[in-house]
Amino acid sequence: MTEASQVLVWIHADSLSVADPAMIANGNAPAVFIFDDALLSKHGFSHQRLVFLYESAVEIAAQNPLFEIHHGHVCETLRSLALTFGATEIHTTSGIAPLQAKTLSLLEKDFSIRLHEPEKFVTYKGPTPKRFMNFWYKIEKDAMRFDR
Amino acid sequence: MKLRTDFTSRDDLSRYVSETFGTSGDPSPDFTGGRTEALRRLHSFSLHGYAAKRNLTEVSAVSMLSPYIRHGVMTLAEVRRFVLGKFGQGKDTYKFIFELAWRHFFQLVYAASGDKIYRDMETGKTGVSKYDGILPQDVAEARTGLRCMDYFMQKLLATGYLHNHERMWFASYLVHHRRVDWLVGERLFYKHLIDGDPASNALSWQWVASTFSAKPYIFNKEVLERCTDGVHCKVCEVKESCPFNFPPGVLEERLFGKRFEQ
Ligand SMILES: Cc1cc2nc3c(=O)[nH]c(=O)nc-3n(C[C@H](O)[C@H](O)[C@H](O)COP(=O)(O)OP(=O)(O)OC[C@H]3O[C@@H](n4cnc5c(N)ncnc54)[C@H](O)[C@@H]3O)c2cc1C
Numbered sequence: 001m002t003e004a005s006q007v008l009v010w011i012h013a014d015s016l017s018v019a020d021p022a023m024i025a026n027g028n029a030p031a032v033f034i035f036d037d038a039l040l041s042k043h044g045f046s047h048q049r050l051v052f053l054y055e056s057a058v059e060i061a062a063q064n065p066l067f068e069i070h071h072g073h074v075c076e077t078l079r080s081l082a083l084t085f086g087a088t089e090i091h092t093t094s095g096i097a098p099l100q101a102k103t104l105s106l107l108e109k110d111f112s113i114r115l116h117e118p119e120k121f122v123t124y125k126g127p128t129p130k131r132f133m134n135f136w137y138k139i140e141k142d143a144m145r146f147d148r
Numbered sequence: 149m150k151l152r153t154d155f156t157s158r159d160d161l162s163r164y165v166s167e168t169f170g171t172s173g174d175p176s177p178d179f180t181g182g183r184t185e186a187l188r189r190l191h192s193f194s195l196h197g198y199a200a201k202r203n204l205t206e207v208s209a210v211s212m213l214s215p216y217i218r219h220g221v222m223t224l225a226e227v228r229r230f231v232l233g234k235f236g237q238g239k240d241t242y243k244f245i246f247e248l249a250w251r252h253f254f255q256l257v258y259a260a261s262g263d264k265i266y267r268d269m270e271t272g273k274t275g276v277s278k279y280d281g282i283l284p285q286d287v288a289e290a291r292t293g294l295r296c297m298d299y300f301m302q303k304l305l306a307t308g309y310l311h312n313h314e315r316m317w318f319a320s321y322l323v324h325h326r327r328v329d330w331l332v333g334e335r336l337f338y339k340h341l342i343d344g345d346p347a348s349n350a351l352s353w354q355w356v357a358s359t360f361s362a363k364p365y366i367f368n369k370e371v372l373e374r375c376t377d378g379v380h381c382k383v384c385e386v387k388e389s390c391p392f393n394f395p396p397g398v399l400e401e402r403l404f405g406k407r408f409e410q
Contacts, residue, residue, distance in 0.1 A: 017183050045344075048173065049308060052181040059184065071168065144245060
């Protein structure tokens with residue numbers, strides 16, 4: 001990663017894919033996946049889990065020469081890579097993990113943050129469901145529709 | 149710290165992961181990371197018979213796509229679209245999309261609740277006041293003497309995957325028979341399952357425990373034996389003293405001192 005880029009794409013573990021929407025939207029931008037040291041030591045993930053994540057990340061590297069894999073403190077790593085590239089924007093795909101929101105909130109003071117939406121499974125917009133069957137009856141038609 | 153991306157083989161990558169993160173073991177025999185493999189699986193998955201056979205653990209009726217879906221290697225939306233396009237709207241497709249929807253449901257609850265999913269979502273319905281906060285050693289070492297449970301533990305450690313019913317039975321055994329806090333089981337699964345997902349895992353454990361459902365999930369020997377084609381029971385030494393060998397109502401009485409409505 002040497003070329004200057006306005007955008008750095010953050011690939012996280014909820015969108016670890018060559019089809020990641022944020023990366024696709026920024027074809028030539030540098031991108032990074034970071035193994036979060038704090039999370040690794042908190043959970044003590046098995047070797048198999050880490051190999052799976054690593055293999056998924058390596059496949060992205062094979063397709064995107066500007067993609068890197070790191071381990072460390074996620075927020076600090078993003079910050080320092082963005083500075084290295086002269087990036088002023090950090091793009092990522094919207095996820096629901098509270099840690100993602102927390103990380104982005106720490107970066108938004110210094111960088112412009114842009115969230116890319118993954119395709120939705122169904123278009124449900126109602127209240128948070130409590131029991132699955134009630135929820136299913138509400139989304140069933142939409143979920144089973146082929147042409148939407 | 150920047151990590152390598154140039155590996156000559158899976159073993160090479162696996163060795164590097166060990167050196168970097170201090171882990172040990174072999175890569176999962178069942179799952180190779182990446183979208184190429186995810187797409188290969190999706191395209192070769194036969195949905196025929198899914199509705200009738202998805203509960204059977206010894207038949208390969210399920211997709212084993214969960215690690216790829218969990219990590220966004222492929223999305224629920226594209227899996228949904230693909231199966232509808234390829235198989236049409238029959239009962240197998242219906243059941244499969246119904247299962248995909250479970251994941252979406254858990255995600256919506258997680259999006260709204262955040263880390264509160266790691267606390268009881270509701271008061272438990274079992275009436276049991278105390279659960280242990282550690283994993284019993286015999287369970288951890290897969291030497292409970294119950295062939296089914298010992299097998300599930302060994303399989304979890306060896307492959308990083310359990311069939312949905314194996315997860316349900318193991319969780320029910322740990323929480324209701326051994327009276328272990330659901331969070332202990334949740335931690336164990338999260339560490340080892342390659343599809344380990346905050347929402348699907350924690351909320352499924354809570355569903356079994358009855359802190360996110362109307363009643364505790366229990367199973368009996370008849371169900372387990374039927375769904376596993378008897379592979380565990382045939383070789384199990386506990387025979388008559390099998391803790392699961394009761395009609396459901398009797399089992400509830402024994403475990404909770406009351407019966408739940410069916
Ligand atoms: C105690 C317990 C813990 C669990 N922990 C996880 C977890 O950490 N991660 C995880 O992805 N699933 C979890 N599940 C749900 C389910 O067991 C797995 O998703 C399923 O077994 C994966 O196998 P498959 O891909 O072959 O499923 P298939 O039957 O082929 O289903 C297709 C997809 O639908 C989704 N799905 C199917 N069943 C469920 C379900 N009951 N709940 C949520 N999603 C479902 C998965 O994404 C799955 O890949 C857990 C279930 C229990 C009872």
